[in-house]
Amino acid sequence: MDEYRIEGGHRLQGSVRVQGAKNSALPILAACAVCRGISVIHNCPQLSDIDATINILRHLGCKVTVEGHTVTVDSTQINTGHVPDTLMQEMRSSVIFLGAIAARMGKASVSLPGGCEIGLRPIDLHLDALRKLGAVVTEEGGHIYLDCPEGMKGSVISLSFPSVGATENVLIAACTAKGTTTLVNAAREPEISDLADFLNRCGARITGAGEGIITIEGVSALHGAQHHVIPDRIVAASYMLAAAVTHGNVTLQNIIPAHLGPVTALLQEAGCDIRVHEKQLNISAPSQLKAMPTVRTMPYPGFPTDVQAPMMAACCIADGTTIVIETIFESRFRHVPELCRFGADILVDGRIAVVKGVNVLHAATVSAPDLRGGVALVLAGLAAQGQTTVRELQHIDRGYESLADELSRLGADIRRVKNEDGSKQENGNADLKE
Numbered sequence: 001m002d003e004y005r006i007e008g009g010h011r012l013q014g015s016v017r018v019q020g021a022k023n024s025a026l027p028i029l030a031a032c033a034v035c036r037g038i039s040v041i042h043n044c045p046q047l048s049d050i051d052a053t054i055n056i057l058r059h060l061g062c063k064v065t066v067e068g069h070t071v072t073v074d075s076t077q078i079n080t081g082h083v084p085d086t087l088m089q090e091m092r093s094s095v096i097f098l099g100a101i102a103a104r105m106g107k108a109s110v111s112l113p114g115g116c117e118i119g120l121r122p123i124d125l126h127l128d129a130l131r132k133l134g135a136v137v138t139e140e141g142g143h144i145y146l147d148c149p150e151g152m153k154g155s156v157i158s159l160s161f162p163s164v165g166a167t168e169n170v171l172i173a174a175c176t177a178k179g180t181t182t183l184v185n186a187a188r189e190p191e192i193s194d195l196a197d198f199l200n201r202c203g204a205r206i207t208g209a210g211e212g213i214i215t216i217e218g219v220s221a222l223h224g225a226q227h228h229v230i231p232d233r234i235v236a237a238s239y240m241l242a243a244a245v246t247h248g249n250v251t252l253q254n255i256i257p258a259h260l261g262p263v264t265a266l267l268q269e270a271g272c273d274i275r276v277h278e279k280q281l282n283i284s285a286p287s288q289l290k291a292m293p294t295v296r297t298m299p300y301p302g303f304p305t306d307v308q309a310p311m312m313a314a315c316c317i318a319d320g321t322t323i324v325i326e327t328i329f330e331s332r333f334r335h336v337p338e339l340c341r342f343g344a345d346i347l348v349d350g351r352i353a354v355v356k357g358v359n360v361l362h363a364a365t366v367s368a369p370d371l372r373g374g375v376a377l378v379l380a381g382l383a384a385q386g387q388t389t390v391r392e393l394q395h396i397d398r399g400y401e402s403l404a405d406e407l408s409r410l411g412a413d414i415r416r417v418k419n420e421d422g423s424k425q426e427n428g429n430a431d432l433k434e
Contacts, residue, residue, distance in 0.1 A: 004390040004404060006381035007413035008363060012248030014410045018236045018255050019045040019401045020069065020229035024194040026093045027168040028227060029053045031195065032073040033060055033100040034172060035202045037224030041071045044229055045401045048394065052090035056083055056097060075224070081105035088112070091398065095123050095165060098146060099173030102135055108146040125159055125166035132157050133173055133181065154179030154218055162187040162299050167214070168195055174216040175204040181216040188212065189300040190259050194230045201225035231279075233259040234306045235400060238375050240264075240283050241310045242407065244272055245317060245383040249284045250410060257281060262303040266292050266311065270318060291320025291357055297328050309335045309376035316344040317383055318357040326351045335373030338366040342380045342388075360385055368392040371399045378403070382412055391419065 020043035030053065032039045044050055046069065054064050054071065061079040065072045081101045088094045088111045101108035112123075123144075127137045130146060134153040138145040154177045159166055167187040172195075174181035186192065188210055196209030202225045205217035236255045243250035244267055257264075257276045264274050264281075271286040292315065297305040305328040315322040316339060326332045333353055336346050341364035345356040363386030368374025374396040381388030390396075393416070396403060404414045 001391070001419055002393050002416050003419045004378060004381070004388075004393065005415045005417055006378065006388040006390065008361075008382055008384040008386060008388060010246065010382070010411050010413050012243050012246045012250055012382070012407070012410040012412060015251040015253060016239055016406050016410060017253045018231045018239070021045075021191060021194070021232040021234075022047055022049060022399050023164070023189075023232075023234070024191040025050060025229045026053055027096045027172070027191070027195045028198045028229065029057065029071065029073065030096045030100045031172045031199060031202075032075050032224070033057060033062065033078060033097065034104050034175065035075055035222040035224050037076060038072065038074045039202070039224040040226040041073070042069065042226070042228045044069050044071045045232065047398060047401055049091045049093065049398045052087065052094070055090070056087050056094060059083065059087060060101070073224075078104055081108045083108075083110045085111040093165070095126060096168055096172070098126060098144070099130060099169035102130065102146045102148055103152055103173045103176050106148045106151065109143060111143050123165070125161065125163045126169045129157050129159070129166050129170050130173060133170070133177055152177035152218075154181040154216070156182045156184070158184040159186065161185070162212075164189050164192065167192055171195055171199060171206060171209075171214070171216065174218065175199055175206070175222055176220065177216075177218040179218055181218070183214040183216070184212070186212060186214045187299065190230060190233065190256070198225065198227040201227060231255050231259075234304065234372070236260055236281075237263040237304070237307045238310050238379075238400070239406075240267060240281070241307075241314050241379055242382060242410070242412075243283045244270065244285045244289060244314050245379050246412075247285045247287050248410070250282070252281045252283070253279065255279055255281055261301065263307055263311075266295065266303070270314070289314060289318040289357075291315065291318040291322045294323045294325065296325040299328070305329060305332060306372050308332060309372040310379055312336075312346070312353065312355060313339065313376040313379040313383070315355040316342070316346070316357060316380065317361060320357055322355045322357075324353040324355060326353075334369035335376045338369065338373070338377055339380055341366050342384050344380070362386060363388040365389040366391070368395040371395050375400065375403075378407075378414075382407070382414075
């Protein structure tokens with residue numbers, strides 16, 4: 001297993017290009033299974049989660065080729081609606097294949113998905129929505145069986161919570177359903193709009209994506225299309241926070257500024273100077289961050305839950321006290337004990353964390369508990385005095401492409417090494433085979 005070795009205290013400066021959005025690329029690739037033909041998806045990040053998605057597509061019978069950040073999917077010859085346990089367990093987002101397979105094959109059988117342990121994240125919303133589209137759902141022994149004996153049929157579906165995954169499943173499944181589907185209380189995240197844009201390029205008729213009510217008029221079939229995945233707003237926020245904790249000056253390229261609004265507002269409140277020009281953002285951090293009184297996660301367009309852990313790392317060295325309220329997932333403070341190893345002062349009560357800024361963090365040996373929590377530990381290591389070791393990098397590899405390489409180019413002292421025998425790899429992720 002690999003680990004990061006980080007010598008803290010180095011100021012970040014320079015420019016970084018933000019990768020394509022993982023949370024857009026995954027459902028878009030899954031949606032390729034519904035399209036009869038060849039789809040070409042550009043700006044796909046090179047991640048272990050993307051690899052897992054490609055493995056599922058190939059198992060279904062798709063021909064998939066990868067050239068750099070372009071993934072080509074030929075779904076002409078899909079020949080099964082079953083995804084084995086080993087593939088489903090690789091990532092939580094694999095549940096998005098339910099709607100795609102059922103819409104294409106008329107039936108689907110999968111096991112419960114894997115992924116980061118940040119909360120229950122029940123898939124009841126997904127299953128209830130698919131039932132309303134005409135699917136007969138059976139759950140047995142940790143497996144889910146879907147059968148659509150009369151095909152998908154349009155319906156009015158109201159979500160009790162604006163779930164991103166359930167919204168994506170409905171969008172994909174309803175595209176070829178008979179009649180019109182109206183989805184109420186839909187998720188409004190930019191990744192939903194990106195998925196809808198791809199599906200519309202494939203011949204779907206979706207309106208209202210990005211709003212609370214989405215309408216999908218069913219068509220007889222979808223064809224392949226080309227699409228560019230939007231930039232990853234969570235990765236962009238992570239680099240902004242890396243600049244903030246190191247008192248740095250960093251320019252982010254290939255971003256959509258509107259997607260970063262809540263993060264930008266809080267970092268400005270913390271004393272950072274942020275300037276935006278078209279698809280570029282520059283952040284210049286002060287020598288001492290100011291505490292942000294409250295950080296409350298909310299569905300988009302509120303502050304994203306995926307940035308809560310990295311933001312908490314910044315709060316640990318801010319002047320004053322910050323209240324962090326997690327409203328989305330009940331187990332998303334698993335990074336707190338690890339941050340405390342650096343000397344952070346954090347008190348947790350349920351979904352509320354009280355973070356009192358300290359003058360200095362000290363290097364520690366820590367383990368990434370999940371994807372975003374792992375990046376929070378990297379940020380703490382960048383800010384800490386001494387050499388930090390971050391282990392369990394498989395979590396970070398799920399969502400960040402060449403993280404050590406990019407941070408190194410910005411001036412960080414970070415190396416990826418083998419912890420089994422101490423042999424060192426080259427700086428960054430260049431030798432990692434995902």
